[in-house]
Amino acid sequence: MNPIVLSSNRPAERFYRGGAALSAFRGESGSAEREPEDWVASTTTIRGEESLGLSTLPDGRVLRDAIDADPTGWLGEAHTQRWGADARLLVKLLDAGQRLPVHAHPHDDFAASHLGRAHGKAEAWYILEGGPVHIGLREEVSHETLADLVSRQDVDALLGLLHEVQVQPGDVVWVPAGELHAIGAGVLLLELQQPEDLSILLEWDGFAIDGPGEGHLGLGFDLALTAVTTTARSAVDMGTLVHAAPPAGSVLPRPADEYFRLERLPLHGAAVIDPGFSIIVVVRGVAAVQGTALAAGATVLVPASAGRIEVSGDAELLIARPPAP
Template sequence: MNPIVLPSNRPPERFYRGGARISAFRGEEEAAPREPEDWVGSTSTIRGEEALGLTTLPDGRLLRDAIEADPVAWLGDRHARRWGSDARLLVKLLDAGQRLPVHAHPHDDFAASHLGRTHGKAEAWYILEGGTVHVGLREDVAVETLADLVARQDVEVLLGLLHVIEVHPGDVVWVPPGELHAIGAGVLLLELQQPEDLSILLEWEGFEINGPQEGHLGLGFDLALTAVTRTARSVAEMGALVHAAPSSGSVFPRDADEYFRLVRMPVHGAAILEPGFAIVIVTAGAVDLAGQQLTAGATVLVPAAAGRLEVSGDGELLVARPPAP
């Protein structure tokens, strides 16, 4: 099995604007106004959809079906023995054409107990083009206070509760389950997350979504808001969540390792991509990966059965992987 260069996979008509920065990064034609996400090597669907979001392979099969048919070849023996055909990873390019709403994602336990889902949604970002992000509470907030702000859609106060941080290319942001956050307009990022589409929306005015109906995952806000972290983050704690990535090696905090891994891999001459299922994004320069010429913006699906691969050239890769089994 060989690495597979993937075209973009952009679900249409998302509830927020964006997409132009993904087009520019990938060297593609301009996208529609609301195609702000590229679901790379995806075995996950948009919540409530049967197929939207899934990656189709060049032979016409869905990646999800191919992995289910041969999880060892795609994911590796150790992964398949522990988790079967669950890839345990969703990778996206995300272009915030407008500031995203204040929201949070549930933890595994909440998702299992109340939604019947295998995963919650931890996520982490690698910043490709900078701007402002809003992450973590500056002060403790009672659930009743949050519920009141949501009911009144007091966006100014909601945003004011969060730390405001300027991010730059090469920064990383770790967003544990439950953490309130919003991505500012103009930010382009690579997102790794658990393979679910589960968001608790505290804000929806100005977005193409029915917040009162869809924002609570069908649970009602009284229950949904109990999944939100309501304790403050100190400045020191925020430094552990948001910081510059090292120039090479693993870039996310260790707390993210149980969910996913991301390695920054500079290539100057020759290098080796170690075996295992991976999604590779070329962020700079030009490289040869197993005989395929790739330039910045390319996204590549690497099956475990591809084995140890040679990389050469002058550029940089981001290598996204599931958690170590």
Template sequence: MKPIRLASNRPAERFYRGGARIAAFRGEPGTAPREPEDWVGSTTTIRGESTLGLTTLPDGRLLREAIADDPVSWLGRSHVERWGDDARLLVKLLDAGQRLPVHAHPHDGFAASHLGRPHGKAEAWYILEGGTVHIGLREEASTEELGELVARQDVVALLGLLHEVEVAPGDVVWVPPGELHAIGAGVLLLELQQPEDLSILLEWEGFAIDGAVEGHLGLGFDLALSAVTTKARSTAEIEALVHPAPPSGSVFPRAADEYFRLERLPVRGAAVLDPGFSIVVVIDGAVDLAGLPLSAGATVLVPAAAGRLEVSGAGELLIARPPAA
């Protein structure tokens, strides 16, 4: 098995605007106004959909079906022994054409108990184009207080509860399950997350979604908001969540390792891509990956059976992987 270059996989008519920065990053034609996400190497569907969001391979098969047919070759024996054919990873390019709403995602236990899902939704970002992000409570707020702000749709107060942080290209942001957050307009990022589409929306005015109906995952806000972290984050804690990535190697905080991993690999002449299932994103320059010529904006799916791969050229790669088995 060899690395596979992936085409864009941008679900249309999402509830927020964006997509032009993804098209520019990939060197592709312009996009519709509500295609702000590229689901890269996806075995996950948009919530409530049967196939939308899934990656189709160049041979016409769905990646999800290909992995189910031969999980060891795709994911590796140790991964399959622990998790079966669950890839344990969803990677996205995300272009915030407008500020995203204040929201949070449930943790594994909540998702299993109340939604019947095998994962919650931890996520982390590598910033490609900077701007502002909002993350973590500045002061403790009870579930009841949050519920009142949601009922009033008091956006000013909701945003005011959160730390506002400027981010630049090369920064990383770790968003633990339950953490309130919002991505500011103009930010382009690579997102790694657990393979679910589960969001608890605390605001929705100005977005193409009926948040009063869809924002609580069908649970009602009283229950849904119980999955939200209500403790305050200190400045030091925010600095641990948001910081520049190291120049090479693993870039996310250690707490993210149980969910996914991201490696930064600069290439100056020659380098090696270690074995294992991964999704590779070229963020700078031009490289050759095992005979596959790639330039900035390319995304590549690497099966575990491809083994150790040589990389040559001058550029930089981001390598997304599931948690270590």
């Protein structure tokens, strides 16, 4: 199999605004008001949907079905021996046209025990356009206090619990499962995450979502909030959560390795990308991938059976992968 250049996969009518910056990055004309996400090479559906969110290949096949039919060809023998046809990765381009609500995602054990899901949702962001992000508690807080703030929808107090950090292009943000966070307006990012759509919403005023009905994943807030981390993050902790990416090589902190990997590859001539299932994003410049010239904003799906990938140009690439088997 050969690398596959992907078109956008943008679910419509998400609960928050955004999309213009994403269209500009992708080199596309126009966007709807609520199309802030591109689910790149997705084998994951939006929660509660049968197919929305899944990526379709240029030949008309749904990627999830193609992987199910040939998991070794797509994911590699070692990956398939350990995890079967589970790609173990969801990549998104996300454009926050407004600040996202304060929320968190459950960890693996909670998702398995209470939701019957194979994964929780740890995630990490590579910042493409900067702005504010809110992450990590400034002081320890009890679940009872969180529940009270949620019930009263005290947005100022909820947001005030979190560290606010101004991020720049090239910064990395690691968001462990359970960590409270909110992406600020104007931020454009590449997101790697576990392949689930599971969010515990502590805030919903002003968003197109039924927070009281959907914010607790059907579990009730008393139970859902027990998946939220309530310990404070020190300045040292914050340095592990938010930092500038190194100029080349692996960019995520070590705790992310069990969930996904991200490599930064500056191109000044020719290079080779190691074999393995991956998603390439051209961040800057023009890059030739196996001889096909691609401008910034292009996304490329690489099956494991494609082998070593030759790239060249004056550009910068991001290469997202599932965890090493």
